[in-house]
Amino acid sequence: MKNKVPTIKEIAKIANVSLMTVSRALNNNPRVREQTRKKILNIAKELNYRPNRIARSLVSKRSNLISLIVADIRNQFFAELARGIEDKAWESGYNVIISSTDNDPKRLESQVRLMMEMGVDGFILASVRLKEPIVDTLIQQNIPVVLVNRKLASENVSYVVIDNHRGACLVMEHLINHGCRNIAIINGSTDLSTCAERLRGYKKALAEHGLTLRPEYVANGSFTKEHGYTAAKKMLSMPDRPDAIFGASDLIALGVMKAADELGFRIPDDLSLVGFDDTEFSSNPRIDLTTVSQRKYEMGRLGVQVITEIIEGTEANYTNRIVLEPHLIVRNSGGCEMRKSCAHST
Amino acid sequence: MKNKVPTIKEIAKIANVSLMTVSRALNNNPRVREQTRKKILNIAKELNYRPNRIARSLVSKRSNLISLIVADIRNQFFAELARGIEDKAWESGYNVIISSTDNDPKRLESQVRLMMEMGVDGFILASVRLKEPIVDTLIQQNIPVVLVNRKLASENVSYVVIDNHRGACLVMEHLINHGCRNIAIINGSTDLSTCAERLRGYKKALAEHGLTLRPEYVANGSFTKEHGYTAAKKMLSMPDRPDAIFGASDLIALGVMKAADELGFRIPDDLSLVGFDDTEFSSNPRIDLTTVSQRKYEMGRLGVQVITEIIEGTEANYTNRIVLEPHLIVRNSGGCEMRKSCAHST
DNA sequence: CTGAAAGCGCTTACAG
DNA sequence: CTGAAAGCGCTTACAG
Numbered sequence: 001m002k003n004k005v006p007t008i009k010e011i012a013k014i015a016n017v018s019l020m021t022v023s024r025a026l027n028n029n030p031r032v033r034e035q036t037r038k039k040i041l042n043i044a045k046e047l048n049y050r051p052n053r054i055a056r057s058l059v060s061k062r063s064n065l066i067s068l069i070v071a072d073i074r075n076q077f078f079a080e081l082a083r084g085i086e087d088k089a090w091e092s093g094y095n096v097i098i099s100s101t102d103n104d105p106k107r108l109e110s111q112v113r114l115m116m117e118m119g120v121d122g123f124i125l126a127s128v129r130l131k132e133p134i135v136d137t138l139i140q141q142n143i144p145v146v147l148v149n150r151k152l153a154s155e156n157v158s159y160v161v162i163d164n165h166r167g168a169c170l171v172m173e174h175l176i177n178h179g180c181r182n183i184a185i186i187n188g189s190t191d192l193s194t195c196a197e198r199l200r201g202y203k204k205a206l207a208e209h210g211l212t213l214r215p216e217y218v219a220n221g222s223f224t225k226e227h228g229y230t231a232a233k234k235m236l237s238m239p240d241r242p243d244a245i246f247g248a249s250d251l252i253a254l255g256v257m258k259a260a261d262e263l264g265f266r267i268p269d270d271l272s273l274v275g276f277d278d279t280e281f282s283s284n285p286r287i288d289l290t291t292v293s294q295r296k297y298e299m300g301r302l303g304v305q306v307i308t309e310i311i312e313g314t315e316a317n318y319t320n321r322i323v324l325e326p327h328l329i330v331r332n333s334g335g336c337e338m339r340k341s342c343a344h345s346t
Numbered sequence: 347m348k349n350k351v352p353t354i355k356e357i358a359k360i361a362n363v364s365l366m367t368v369s370r371a372l373n374n375n376p377r378v379r380e381q382t383r384k385k386i387l388n389i390a391k392e393l394n395y396r397p398n399r400i401a402r403s404l405v406s407k408r409s410n411l412i413s414l415i416v417a418d419i420r421n422q423f424f425a426e427l428a429r430g431i432e433d434k435a436w437e438s439g440y441n442v443i444i445s446s447t448d449n450d451p452k453r454l455e456s457q458v459r460l461m462m463e464m465g466v467d468g469f470i471l472a473s474v475r476l477k478e479p480i481v482d483t484l485i486q487q488n489i490p491v492v493l494v495n496r497k498l499a500s501e502n503v504s505y506v507v508i509d510n511h512r513g514a515c516l517v518m519e520h521l522i523n524h525g526c527r528n529i530a531i532i533n534g535s536t537d538l539s540t541c542a543e544r545l546r547g548y549k550k551a552l553a554e555h556g557l558t559l560r561p562e563y564v565a566n567g568s569f570t571k572e573h574g575y576t577a578a579k580k581m582l583s584m585p586d587r588p589d590a591i592f593g594a595s596d597l598i599a600l601g602v603m604k605a606a607d608e609l610g611f612r613i614p615d616d617l618s619l620v621g622f623d624d625t626e627f628s629s630n631p632r633i634d635l636t637t638v639s640q641r642k643y644e645m646g647r648l649g650v651q652v653i654t655e656i657i658e659g660t661e662a663n664y665t666n667r668i669v670l671e672p673h674l675i676v677r678n679s680g681g682c683e684m685r686k687s688c689a690h691s692t
Numbered sequence: 693c694t695g696a697a698a699g700c701g702c703t704t705a706c707a708g
Numbered sequence: 709c710t711g712a713a714a715g716c717g718c719t720t721a722c723a724g
Contacts, residue, residue: 007701018711023703033709054403054465055701059716063400065443065464072429074626079425083418086446090457095464097411098444099432111436118411118441119400258631280420285604286632353717364695369719379693401717405700 006047014047015040026051057119064094066307067115069108071127072100075223075251076279077296081126081148084300092308094121101127103189103222109134116143122307124148129191144310146320148303151193158310160302160322164194167292167326168201171246171274174290174328176209178335180244180272184217186231186256187248195220198248198276217242228255236263236271244272244335250279253289257333272335282331290334293327352393360393361386372397403465410440412653413461415454417473418446421569421597422625423642427472427494430646438654440467447473449535455480462489468653470494475537490656492666494649497539504656506648506668510540513638513672514547517592517620520636520674522555524681526590526618530563532577532602533594541566544594544622563588574601582609582617590618590681596625599635603679618681628677636680639673 008022015022017036024032025040032040043049057063068085070078082098089096097115101107112123112134122144128135130153138145139157147159175183185202188195199218206213216238221227228247235242236259247253253275257267265271275282275291282289306320354368361368363382370378371386378386389395403409414431416424428444435442443461447453458469458480468490474481476499484491485503493505521529531548534541545564552559562584567573574593581588582605593599599621603613611617621628621637628635652666 009701019702020711021709024710027703031709036709050459050463052404052465052701053463054400054409055716056703057400057716058398058404058701058718059703061716073419073432074422074425074429076420076422076425079420079422082444083420083446086419086444090445095443095445095460097441098428099436099441100429113396114441117396117399119398254630261631281627281630284600284627284633285607287630355717365718366695367693370694373719377693382693398717401700402719403700404702404717405719407700 005052006044006049007052008049010047011040011043011049014043061119062311063119063121065118065120066094066096066122066124066304067112067118067120068096068098068124069111069115069127070098070100071103073098074100076281077249077277077294078126080279080296081300081303084297085124085304086300088301088304092304094304094308103127103129105129105132105134108132112138121311122146124303124307126150126303128152130193130196131191144307146303146307146310148299149194153193155321156319158306158318158320160299160306160324161193162294162299162324162326164197164326165201165204167276167328168198168246168248169205170326170328171276171292171334172202172205172209174330174334175244175246175272175274176205176211178244178268178272180335181211182214182217182240182242183211183244183246184219184235184242185246185248186219186221186228186235186252188221188223188227188252190220195248202246223249223251225251225255225258228252229259230255232256232259233263236260236265242271244274247273247275250275250277250282250289250291253291253333254281254287257287257289267333268335273333275333278329282329288332290331291329293329295324299324351398352390352395353398354395356393357386357389357395360389407465408657409465409467411464411466412440412442412468412470412650413458413464413466414442414444414470415457415461415473416444416446417449419444420446422627423495423595423623423640424472426625426642427646427649430643431470431650432646434647434650438650440650440654449473449475451475451478451480454478458484467657468492470649470653472496472649474498476539476542477537490653492649492653492656494645495540499539501667502665504652504664504666506645506652506670507539508640508645508670508672510543510672511547511550513622514544514592514594515551516672516674517622517638517680518548518551518555520676520680521590521592521618521620522551522557524590524614524618526681527557528560528563528586528588529557529590529592530565530581530588531592531594532565532567532574532581532598534567534569534573534598536566541594548592569595569597571597571601571604574598575605576601578602578605579609582606582611588617590620593619593621596621596623596628596635596637598622599637599679600627600633603633603635613679614681619679621679624675628675634678636677637675639675641670645670 012019012022025037099111126148151159219231245256247256275289278291278293282291358365358368371383445457472494565577591602593602621635624637624639628637
């Protein structure tokens with residue numbers, strides 16, 4: 001049962017040196033004679049010695065653990081992000097504890113508290129709302145945090161995001177270029193920075209092109225297929241139905257697509273559709289969704305880079321704000337070149 | 347900078363009791379007078395005390411950390427599984443460290459070793475091959491392990507899987523009932539138990555229905571769209587092309603679908619197609635893939651239940667083998683009722 | 693119901 | 709280049 005795991009004590013005894021010398025040899029500290037080091041390393045290998053990181057953590061106050069908190073790991077978007085984080089963390093000598101909040105602030109808070117007890121070195125938060133009191137708590141307690149994907153209303157913390165406002169503008173310009181004039185937006189929840197910024201881009205583009213903002217063309221809700229489906233059904237049944245829908249996530253766009261298919265509207269001929277996120281299924285030929293790239297994997301890697309810089313850094317109040325450029329991925333659903341030529345103005 | 351985090355020492359001093367009494371009060375040990383407990387709990391709350399789990403782990407030899415190792419968290423299948431594991435672990439007071447191996451045994455091994463150093467209480471392995479030496483190492487060292495999704499060739503370890511052989515039989519019976527006679531299988535890698543069993547089911551069903559096994563109708567490879575696409579292109583170009591393809595994963599089936607679409611074969615009229623896994627996109631109306639349910643979320647929860655039983659259990663060599671029943675999810679791609687009536691025998 | 697002692701496996705800080 | 713001492717924050721095991 002008790003398969004006595006070897007410790008540096010055993011090694012020290014066998015090598016006939018002190019614990020300190022063993023510790024130094026194992027940690028590649030140069031202040032050990034080469035000969036002594038070799039002897040110790042050999043004994044360690046022979047005993048199949050593995051350092052006890054718990055003990056190390058207790059004294060060094062570092063766990064090499066990073067907490068990643070997302071809305072839902074089943075969401076393709078977060079899964080890709082998580083993989084980027086995992087890979088970069090591994091390369092940097094860290095491990096990742098993942099947990100999902102379902103966008104519930106209560107869950108977020110209790111998870112953060114548990115992670116603090118676990119002694120994680122820092123937090124990567126991918127699913128904060130615009131106001132998130134627990135983040136301020138972390139900052140006050142001087143615990144490293146980086147936001148990824150979504151920002152706070154305030155700017156007092158490091159983040160890695162894409163320019164969501166710009167992304168929305170790209171979408172709108174694409175639709176307008178293809179002759180759409182009655183463009184609706186089906187959006188997520190406006191207490192998220194991503195949604196707020198995409199909505200802002202939508203409005204700005206309308207204004208810039210002299211199109212009027214119609215309240216019935218704006219449906220806030222959540223980043224789900226169900227919301228996309230329900231909102232689209234309603235909009236497409238209006239006498240003055242939109243000729244294009246901007247789904248603020250690919251999931252929303254999929255719901256819109258289903259609604260349009262059921263109602264007999266052809267995409268893109270009867271209805272132009274654009275999503276956001278460039279999740280994998282959007283490239284499926286049967287879906288063929290025009291969307292906005294998010295570089296999720298890279299965003300994850302950058303998040304780890306920033307958090308490790310904070311953890312290992314000397315400056316106390318180092319903050320790093322990275323904003324990535326979005327790109328429009330043009331596929332069929334948003335309208336094809338043919339349609340552009342026969343643009344109808346309504 | 348050093349925001350002195352409160353410890354039981356502080357509490358003990360303020361409460362004017364020993365460390366032990368504080369420890370007991372905090373851990374709900376009944377051997378403390380109610381009045382003393384109340385006083386201690388109040389002080390703890392006032393100081394905003396949080397236990398240091400690292401210190402606790404060092405002496406208790408328990409970290410409440412579970413390691414989950416999957417092939418790739420971006421794969422929808424593993425993401426759903428991971429979420430089930432995360433939720434059940436959270437309810438049971440454990441946290442989950444996730445890592446991805448890309449099916450590389452070297453990565454698996456180095457990740458397992460690091461997790462051991464981190465002091466995880468047990469392993470949930472979702473992506474083992476039929477032979478996986480590192481698993482034997484874990485068993486020998488008496489470290490709790492449970493396999494999920496894929497099994498080893500040997501039966502000396504706990505697992506939670508579905509009956510993949512039965513699942514494949516369900517698929518084949520469905521296709522045969524719908525009049526298909528030239529059924530091909532595009533499979534993953536045969537050094538995985540899931541693939542081996544699905545292939546066995548395929549062969550058994552052929553034999554039982556007096557259909558001959560044709561080597562050119564069997565394409566082993568990997569669980570990817572790319573493999574499905576390439577293999578299907580080849581098969582569908584044969585003069586004696588199959589009238590049905592069993593894709594051993596939904597990802598493979600998506601690749602087949604793309605190939606068929608490109609070659610102008612209509613599904614299910616010209617080609618019946620069935621997948622495996624019931625990942626979310628298979629229910630998309632434009633995909634509408636007949637597939638086999640895997641109850642991934644539940645499998646994850648069961649995996650945690652088994653591993654915690656082992657961790658917290660008294661019996662040293664407790665093993666638990668759970669085999670779940672698969673179900674066929676009938677959608678359009680496998681052939682519809684109409685076709686059944688006009689069954690053609692080739 | 694309460695406490696003094698010892699220790700988990702390692703590292704930091706100080707001496708030599 | 710090497711070591712003796714002290715301690716990280718908690719718990720186990722033994723006394724009272």
